[in-house]
Amino acid sequence: MKCQKCEQNATFHITELTGGKPVELHLCQKHAREYLQGEGGEPESLSQASEVLAQYLGVGASAEELARLQQTVCPVCGISFYDFRQQGRLGCPHDYEAFGQELEAVLISVHGETRHVGMRPPRGAEDSQELIQVIRLRRQMHQAAAEEAYEKASQLRDEIQRISQQVAQRRHQPPSSQSESPESAS
Amino acid sequence: MKLDELVQHSGEWLRGTGRESDIVISSRVRLARNVASYPFVTRLMDQERSELAGLLRETIEKLAPQLHWTYIDVSALDDLDRQLLVERQLISRELAEAQGPRGVAIDQGEQLSLMILEEDHLRIQVVHSGLELQAAWEQMKRVHALLEEHLTFAFHEQFGYLTACPTNVGTGMRVSVMMHLPALVLTRQIEQLFRSLQKINLAVRGLYGEGSQPVGDFFQISNQVTLGRSEEELLKQVGDVVPTIIQFERKARDFLIKEGYENLLDQVNRAYGILKACRTISSEETLHLLSRVRMGVNMGLIRDVPLGVLNKLIIYTQPAHLQKLQGEELDSAARNVQRARYLRKLLAGEQDELSENN
Numbered sequence: 001m002k003c004q005k006c007e008q009n010a011t012f013h014i015t016e017l018t019g020g021k022p023v024e025l026h027l028c029q030k031h032a033r034e035y036l037q038g039e040g041g042e043p044e045s046l047s048q049a050s051e052v053l054a055q056y057l058g059v060g061a062s063a064e065e066l067a068r069l070q071q072t073v074c075p076v077c078g079i080s081f082y083d084f085r086q087q088g089r090l091g092c093p094h095d096y097e098a099f100g101q102e103l104e105a106v107l108i109s110v111h112g113e114t115r116h117v118g119m120r121p122p123r124g125a126e127d128s129q130e131l132i133q134v135i136r137l138r139r140q141m142h143q144a145a146a147e148e149a150y151e152k153a154s155q156l157r158d159e160i161q162r163i164s165q166q167v168a169q170r171r172h173q174p175p176s177s178q179s180e181s182p183e184s185a186s
Numbered sequence: 187m188k189l190d191e192l193v194q195h196s197g198e199w200l201r202g203t204g205r206e207s208d209i210v211i212s213s214r215v216r217l218a219r220n221v222a223s224y225p226f227v228t229r230l231m232d233q234e235r236s237e238l239a240g241l242l243r244e245t246i247e248k249l250a251p252q253l254h255w256t257y258i259d260v261s262a263l264d265d266l267d268r269q270l271l272v273e274r275q276l277i278s279r280e281l282a283e284a285q286g287p288r289g290v291a292i293d294q295g296e297q298l299s300l301m302i303l304e305e306d307h308l309r310i311q312v313v314h315s316g317l318e319l320q321a322a323w324e325q326m327k328r329v330h331a332l333l334e335e336h337l338t339f340a341f342h343e344q345f346g347y348l349t350a351c352p353t354n355v356g357t358g359m360r361v362s363v364m365m366h367l368p369a370l371v372l373t374r375q376i377e378q379l380f381r382s383l384q385k386i387n388l389a390v391r392g393l394y395g396e397g398s399q400p401v402g403d404f405f406q407i408s409n410q411v412t413l414g415r416s417e418e419e420l421l422k423q424v425g426d427v428v429p430t431i432i433q434f435e436r437k438a439r440d441f442l443i444k445e446g447y448e449n450l451l452d453q454v455n456r457a458y459g460i461l462k463a464c465r466t467i468s469s470e471e472t473l474h475l476l477s478r479v480r481m482g483v484n485m486g487l488i489r490d491v492p493l494g495v496l497n498k499l500i501i502y503t504q505p506a507h508l509q510k511l512q513g514e515e516l517d518s519a520a521r522n523v524q525r526a527r528y529l530r531k532l533l534a535g536e537q538d539e540l541s542e543n544n
Contacts, residue, residue, distance in 0.1 A: 076225075077225045077226075077229050079229065087228065088351060089226065089227075089228045089305070089350045089351055090226055090349075090350055090351070090352070091225055091226055091228065091229040092224075092225040092226055092229060093220065093222060093226070093340035093342070093348040096342050096345050096348055096355075097342075103352060106352050107345075107352060107355070107413060110352060110353050110410075110411070110413075111355075111356070111411045111412065111413040111414050112411065112414065113356075113411070113413050113414020113415075114344065114345075114413070114414070115344055115345075115413075115414060116342075116344065116345055116346025116347075116355075116356040116357070116413055116414070117346075117356075117414060117415065117416050118346060118356060118357040118359070118415070118416040118417045119330075119347075119357070119416075119417055120341070120346075121334060121338070121339060121341050122334070124341070124343065125341045125342055125343045127222065127338045128222040128338055128339065128340050128341040128342070128348075129222075131222035131223040131338050132222055132223070132340065134222075134223040135223060135224060135225055138223075138234070142231070142233070164223065167338055171335070171338070
């Protein structure tokens, strides 16, 4: 692919997220650098965090790498890392697990850090992890219903309810009872 | 709460109270949160979206006795009412223009709002008048704790609170201060200030946040980074730089008085004169002139307009507000006439249109 601004090969594939819709740019090294360092028009001062994100996403993404990213798919919501690059939005909380490695590089470039140090839910990540499974189960339930596999659908519905109720009940227990909680390792 | 009532009074954050309120219009804290058991907004199926909107609305209604807020179904509003909420900074343009079930909860003083199904499932926002970041944060902590009693937010041991865009992950927190910096603009020092802010990872945006161009010398300064720092550190990061900017602005104002007093007085009074006498005026020109007058009031050059009135005019001279006040839809030309009339009424004390039959 040729650079959009000259005859060189485009080695940088940038997804610009700052406008209303994502815009794809294909540039050679020289023009990519110019672009990322801010072209004349837009005052530098107005740049946003998402520009930094676009900056990362543009670095070193060769055609082969793009193909590989397309194959990294989240098993819960079904989006690929490539989809994320296109849209600039993740599909579900599990993406942070599924794309962990790729995302860490994004996080380094946006935040300079990869580890949260602020507030935490009373019971940490445990409840959240369990509930993320509900996303997958709910999809399977809808699928089963669509295929008229009603028994399967109703089993899935019960399972969703069981998990939701379990988490809701635990929420009203004091978090200090952690030591007795058998599933804390899950 | 009916939206028609909303337009009868302005939000607490426009009062012009709080510390440094001549330069700092408002202090704002927002948190992005997602419910763990649903995909992020762009991947919600229609059925999931309605279900989740219902669940969130239920939660809001449960908390209404404590938080004194009302739920507004944004998908059921017409364009004008949605625009009204955008102008009041209670919802974003993104939420106004989205499709499908979505909503917002607003408290009586409009200090607290909670957007439902914007970029994230929840966007909690607390706004206080003046430089009051700590007070806004204290209120936010209470609201967040109440919500977390009812909802399990997506959270990861390493990455913290999970958001649809990785630029918000971790704390999900944006701390911002809206500042009025006319003297730094007039003395051409503003670009330099922006560059230094960028170097310390602070973003500068216009009156309406992300993607908006600065108008009328009003700027929002906020943190870029949300991960790897605690909420208190982020508050401090933004809070620490504000007194320095205030000092720069005050110095620039002193300079204008010393070096070009007649020019300054001329600019301020011309602006005031136009606003009091105009018969048709665009919203851009209005903001530009209001900014000058606001500076004049704060420098003691104009003494007969309260700050609260000027703050209110910034919002109430915008298109949806004018149309709501008038009680009918107006095209751009009619709005310009109505805007001028409204300005004259509030600034020059003209009673009503009956006195201007000529």
